[in-house]
Amino acid sequence: MPATAESTNFGKYGKAFQEGLVQLIFEDRPFADQITEVLDIGFLDLQYLRVFVHKIIAYRARYDKHPSVEAVITILQTELDNEDEVLQKQVREYFHKIHNRELNDIDYIKEQSLDFCRKQNLKEAMLKSVGLLQNCSFDEISKTINDALKLGSETNFGYDYIADFERRFIPKYRNPASTGWTEIDGICGGGLGKSELGVVIAPTGAGKSMVLVHLGAEALREGKTVIQYTLELQDTIIASRYDSCLTGYPLSDLHNFKEEIYEEIKNMDGSLIIKEYPTKSASTNTIRAHLSRLVKRGIVPGLVIVDYADLLRPVTVRKEKRNELESIYEELRALSTEFSCPIWTASQTNRSGLNAEVITMEQISEAFNKCFVADFIFSVSRTIEDKQKNLGKIFIAKNRNGPDGMIYPIFMDPSNVNIKILPKNNSQIQNGKVPLNPVTLNPSMQKELLQRKYQQLKGKGR
Numbered sequence: 001m002p003a004t005a006e007s008t009n010f011g012k013y014g015k016a017f018q019e020g021l022v023q024l025i026f027e028d029r030p031f032a033d034q035i036t037e038v039l040d041i042g043f044l045d046l047q048y049l050r051v052f053v054h055k056i057i058a059y060r061a062r063y064d065k066h067p068s069v070e071a072v073i074t075i076l077q078t079e080l081d082n083e084d085e086v087l088q089k090q091v092r093e094y095f096h097k098i099h100n101r102e103l104n105d106i107d108y109i110k111e112q113s114l115d116f117c118r119k120q121n122l123k124e125a126m127l128k129s130v131g132l133l134q135n136c137s138f139d140e141i142s143k144t145i146n147d148a149l150k151l152g153s154e155t156n157f158g159y160d161y162i163a164d165f166e167r168r169f170i171p172k173y174r175n176p177a178s179t180g181w182t183e184i185d186g187i188c189g190g191g192l193g194k195s196e197l198g199v200v201i202a203p204t205g206a207g208k209s210m211v212l213v214h215l216g217a218e219a220l221r222e223g224k225t226v227i228q229y230t231l232e233l234q235d236t237i238i239a240s241r242y243d244s245c246l247t248g249y250p251l252s253d254l255h256n257f258k259e260e261i262y263e264e265i266k267n268m269d270g271s272l273i274i275k276e277y278p279t280k281s282a283s284t285n286t287i288r289a290h291l292s293r294l295v296k297r298g299i300v301p302g303l304v305i306v307d308y309a310d311l312l313r314p315v316t317v318r319k320e321k322r323n324e325l326e327s328i329y330e331e332l333r334a335l336s337t338e339f340s341c342p343i344w345t346a347s348q349t350n351r352s353g354l355n356a357e358v359i360t361m362e363q364i365s366e367a368f369n370k371c372f373v374a375d376f377i378f379s380v381s382r383t384i385e386d387k388q389k390n391l392g393k394i395f396i397a398k399n400r401n402g403p404d405g406m407i408y409p410i411f412m413d414p415s416n417v418n419i420k421i422l423p424k425n426n427s428q429i430q431n432g433k434v435p436l437n438p439v440t441l442n443p444s445m446q447k448e449l450l451q452r453k454y455q456q457l458k459g460k461g462r
Contacts, residue, residue, distance in 0.1 A: 008120070011045040013112065020109045022049045023098040026056055029066040029164055031110060036060070038117035048090035051083060068166045069099070102175075174401075177303045177342050180218035181421045184394070187402040188376055192303075192342035196375040197333040199309075200346040201397065206382045207414060208346035209233060210241065212305050214419045215344050217245040220270035224302030227294065228274045229287060231311035235276040238307070242272060245417035252415065273299070283313045284331035291339055301341045306332065308346035329373040349379075375400045382412065390414075394421070 010018050022044070025032045036057055044050045055075050059067040067075070076095055080088045103109075174193025178185055185191050192198040200215075202208045209232070216226045220242075230238050240254055247264045249257045275290060291301060306312070309332055314324035329345075336343040371377060376399055382392035394408045409422040 009043050009045045010113070010116065015046065017109060017112070018044055018046055018049055019094065019098070020103055020105065021113045022053055022094075023101070023103055024106065024109060025053060026067075026072070026098070027103075029160075032056070032060070032066060035110075035114055035117060038114070038121045040117075040120070043117065043120070048087055048094055051080070051087065051091050052094060055079065065163065066166070177215070177219040177224060178222060179215060180221075180419075181408075183408060183421050184378070184396070187396065187404075187406065188399055189401040192344065192376055193401070194340045194342055195337040196342050196400075197329070197336050197373060198342065198344045198376040198378075199329075199374045200344065201349055201377060201379040202346065202381070203349045206380050206392075207412060207419075208348070208380070209238075209307050210412070210414055210417050211380055211419060212307050212344055212346055213238065213241045213245050213417050216272065216303065216305050217242055217417075219303040220246065220268055220272055222302075223269035225299060226270060226272045226303045226305065227291065227301045228272065228305040228307065229282070229290075230274060230276050230307050231279050231282065232307065235274040238274050239272075241417050244415075248416055248418070250415045251417075270302075271299075279311050280313045283315050284328060284335060285315055287312075288335060288338070291335070295339070301339055304335070304339070304341055304343045306343065306345040308348075310347055326373070333373050333375075371398060374398060380410075380412075391422075 010021070025035065025039075039053075041050045041053055041057075044053065055072070056067060059071065059075065072095065076092055080091060083091070174189060174196070176185075176189060176191035176193040178191040179188075198215075200208055200211050202211070212228070216228055219226050228238060240251060243249065243254055243261050243265070244251045246268075247257075247261050249261060254261065273294070277286065287304075287306070291304070294301065309328055310325060312328050314328055315331065316324075316327065318324045318327070332343055332345060377397040379395045379397055380392055381395065386392045390411055390413045392410045392412050394410050396404045396406045396408075398404055411418070411420045411422055413419075
């Protein structure tokens with residue numbers, strides 16, 4: 001393409017860039033307000049994109065508001081008759097393509113397109129000023145240049161309750177990472193979604209790291225890129241647990257099945273990176289820098305696991321440990337939003353959770369305020385008797401996307417990282433104290449359970 005053509009349209013940026021720009025004009029009302037002040041439709045070198053943008057701008061000019069999805073569908077069905085059939089098909093296919101597509105590189109597209117359009121407008125203003133200079137119209141020259149500089153400047157002052165009415169009804173795509181447990185996925189919208197923080201609570205020795213490996217393995221099976229940070233165990237130990245979880249071979253026998261394991265994992269759709277840091281040596285800023293380097297290399301995280309957050313070094317030293325822990329969890333949730341992926345981590349219970357049959361949020365160690373930050377929290381409790389039988393319980397302590405307060409009996413075999421929700425008719429549970437079906441504990445039921453436990457402990461103490 002000639003250099004002159006490159007300087008007057010978006011041709012040099014390519015088709016994907018232009019399609020992304022037009023998608024943003026359609027989907028992002030504040031950005032549309034900003035760029036349409038400086039956009040010449042001729043800057044787009046693809047005819048079907050020019051037609052699509054023209055329909056958006058014409059609707060905005062006529063009705064003084066941004067078009068809804070329904071309005072655009074109607075426009076494309078009824079107002080393209082004057083275009084040839086090939087162009088009609090291209091426009092409709094483009095809309096179908098972007099309708100449920102999540103766009104990447106949004107900030108880049110916005111910055112580059114605005115910069116290009118504003119420069120073109122400023123060039124035009126300067127050329128106009130040359131003619132005005134001959135007539136000594138200094139005030140008019142100043143106004144022309146200043147007006148050109150103002151156009152396309154920031155106009156997004158926040159969410160407009162009326163103007164952005166339609167945005168409240170656009171489906172939010174969480175792209176969740178499955179937990180691998182159908183029952184739990186069913187109550188939390190398919191798993192932990194992007195920009196969400198999940199916390200596994202368990203006492204020491206109950207299997208927090210095993211549970212995190214299970215969650216990572218499920219994401220790998222879904223084809224996601226998993227980034228796991230380990231602050232306690234060696235990276236090779238974590239990798240071995242993934243070997244066992246993904247293939248079913250016992251941890252104690254992995255060396256005997258080396259070739260078989262490799263054959264099973266070598267063609268996996270997902271990818272796993274394990275980064276080891278010494279305890280309390282890494283902070284959330286360390287993780288942010290590492291994730292940023294990965295993204296620059298084209299490695300986009302689909303799930304991040306931090307094993308575990310309580311072992312991170314605080315960015316800011318606080319007077320009390322609980323305040324440091326609270327800010328660590330707040331920073332982790334910010335990372336999940338920044339990198340648009342779910343983050344799982346774990347938290348240790350206090351002493352009262354060591355042999356508890358059901359662990360609630362009250363038994364979270366040090367900082368109860370962690371609970372306010374997280375989107376999904378579940379606890380894993382395993383008494384001494386449970387460990388002997390490879391049993392335990394999962395309690396849904398918090399769920400922003402559905403109900404909570406449920407208890408699920410589980411089978412947990414640490415020898416090969418096998419964790420399953422037990423079926424309703426499991427005979428091993430029928431004679432125990434755990435309910436067969438997941439049940440919701442309302443406040444009065446929780447109070448009754450605690451009182452019963454207290455009376456049992458009081459009776460034993462006599």
